[in-house]
Amino acid sequence: MFLIMLELKDLPTTGVLHKFAERYPDADITAVSSFLHLLRVATDLSIALDACLSKHGLLQGRWWVLILLMREESQTSTPSMLASKAGVTRATMTGLIDGLEQGGLVERVFTKSDRRSVLIHLTVAGQVKLDAVMPDYYQRLRLCMKGLNEAQRIQLEQMLDLINAGIPELTKQK
Amino acid sequence: MFLIMLELKDLPTTGVLHKFAERYPDADITAVSSFLHLLRVATDLSIALDACLSKHGLLQGRWWVLILLMREESQTSTPSMLASKAGVTRATMTGLIDGLEQGGLVERVFTKSDRRSVLIHLTVAGQVKLDAVMPDYYQRLRLCMKGLNEAQRIQLEQMLDLINAGIPELTKQK
DNA sequence: ACATTATAGTTAGGAAGCTAACTATGTCAA
DNA sequence: TTGACATAGTTAGCTTCCTAACTATAATGT
The missing domain is CATH 1.10.10.10 (Winged helix-like DNA-binding domain superfamily/Winged helix DNA-binding domain)
Known part of the structure; x- marks a missing residue:
């Protein structure tokens, strides 16, 4: 079980998403937002799990x-x-x-x-x-x-x- | 953005979860199930994203x-x-x-x-x-x-x- | 002014994935 | 039975992350 991904500390603001949506009309703003949200929380969970296990040397x-x-x-x-x-x-x-x-x-x-x-x-x-x-x-x-x-x-x-x-x-x- | 985690191809069955819950009474079965589900889908998303980007050499x-x-x-x-x-x-x-x-x-x-x-x-x-x-x-x-x-x-x-x-x-x- | 501390970036070395190639063993069919 | 192929595990080399240590520069306080 190894997830590696950017932590995305800096999820895009709605303003930034709209700016990107202007240049790239295919962007589905809520899809992107949910997607990044999901990846970010999962990554943070994975990092926290690592921390929990490392206290036991695993x-x-x-x-x-x-x-x-x-x-x-x-x-x-x-x-x-x-x-x-x-x-x-x-x-x-x-x-x-x-x-x-x-x-x-x-x-x-x-x-x-x-x-x-x-x-x-x-x-x-x-x-x-x-x-x-x-x-x-x-x-x-x-x-x-x-x-x-x-x-x-x-x-x-x-x-x-x-x-x-x-x-x-x-x-x-x- | 780098998530590394086991892919958990083999999410535990309800039977296995209960077996573990017997030995470890603190286990909250639905919590574990949701947690692993989340990590698995996020990891698969991350892998798919890699595949998508790699077609562009990124x-x-x-x-x-x-x-x-x-x-x-x-x-x-x-x-x-x-x-x-x-x-x-x-x-x-x-x-x-x-x-x-x-x-x-x-x-x-x-x-x-x-x-x-x-x-x-x-x-x-x-x-x-x-x-x-x-x-x-x-x-x-x-x-x-x-x-x-x-x-x-x-x-x-x-x-x-x-x-x-x-x-x-x-x-x-x- | 000058010693201390903080910050920016890099380098070096280690961890743990991956693919590809290799060895050894087993299977199957002509 | 033997040649071709499949399978189990390992090894080697690469990637990209990490931490810790290092250099250079800037800021701070006495």
């Missing part, structure tokens, strides 16, 4: 791998599966696992059935680390989101889904 | 600098101001400006009034580049966001503001 990418492993019944998975679920390349996953293995939070287990493959297993230390981080993370997240009631959370997800459905328009060959 | 960071310069009456600013408005460090801004200057899209102008300072000026080529990119960007963004009507866009921004107000809870010393 980085977002490694933390996410631990969670994916804990989700498994056997607390075990393969680098390929982890990469796919985390949305990073296998090369990147190699680096994340290297870091976690050095910290003793996961271990590589070589299998006999398919000698190309490696199993990644959450260690006891890894579970202990999660048990230290997750309650803190959950408590803080509860407070962070307490401004939205259940109905609003459902609405938010619905609107996010609508935007998500439009994302291909950004990249489509015209 | 990267998000450099593109954003061009826009900040175009916002100025004089099409000129300083590295410090640009860094502050873009939400990156001055060191990072040095790199972005280096790249843009090599491409001839901006130029460094040394001033006499304060010899520590440099003015960054959008060149004609830079404006031409923006005039090529922005209509494409605006057209695509209009399509991407067309699933939300005006009322929904306002609602979305309000909810984002509510979340934004809670972000300090994620990092606050307890």
Whole structure:
């Protein structure tokens, strides 16, 4: 889970948006405004999450791998599966696992059935680390989101889904 | 503007969330769900934006600098101001400006009034580049966001503001 | 006036993505 | 069975961010 984007500390004023809209008549002012707003809040959330995790000596990418492993019944998975679920390349996953293995939070287990493959297993230390981080993370997240009631959370997800459905328009060959 | 985060291709199922909620009673399931949903859509938007810009040979960071310069009456600013408005460090801004200057899209102008300072000026080529990119960007963004009507866009921004107000809870010393 | 402090920009070194290429192993079909 | 292709993981090299340290210049206060 790695979002990188400009923080957009300086969201455009309505005046600036209109100036741009004059030069570029295709601009849909409220679309741009909502889009930038969304990116800015998400980035700030991501940065805050990093700060929260770093107090426990974790980085977002490694933390996410631990969670994916804990989700498994056997607390075990393969680098390929982890990469796919985390949305990073296998090369990147190699680096994340290297870091976690050095910290003793996961271990590589070589299998006999398919000698190309490696199993990644959450260690006891890894579970202990999660048990230290997750309650803190959950408590803080509860407070962070307490401004939205259940109905609003459902609405938010619905609107996010609508935007998500439009994302291909950004990249489509015209 | 640089968001880096896991893509979370694999958002947790309700079942997984409840399993975690058993071990970690502080978990607020709908809070986690909305939070991850938000990060995921924002990340996908950021990736799509990168793809859109890369067709014009631009990267998000450099593109954003061009826009900040175009916002100025004089099409000129300083590295410090640009860094502050873009939400990156001055060191990072040095790199972005280096790249843009090599491409001839901006130029460094040394001033006499304060010899520590440099003015960054959008060149004609830079404006031409923006005039090529922005209509494409605006057209695509209009399509991407067309699933939300005006009322929904306002609602979305309000909810984002509510979340934004809670972000300090994620990092606050307890 | 001059020592201290602040500011502007850059440089150096590290983190963690990415793509592309590589090794080793497995699969499948002629 | 063996040649072609597919898959798992790693490595190498690139990018662009970051922090910390550095140089040069300006502002401030005694």
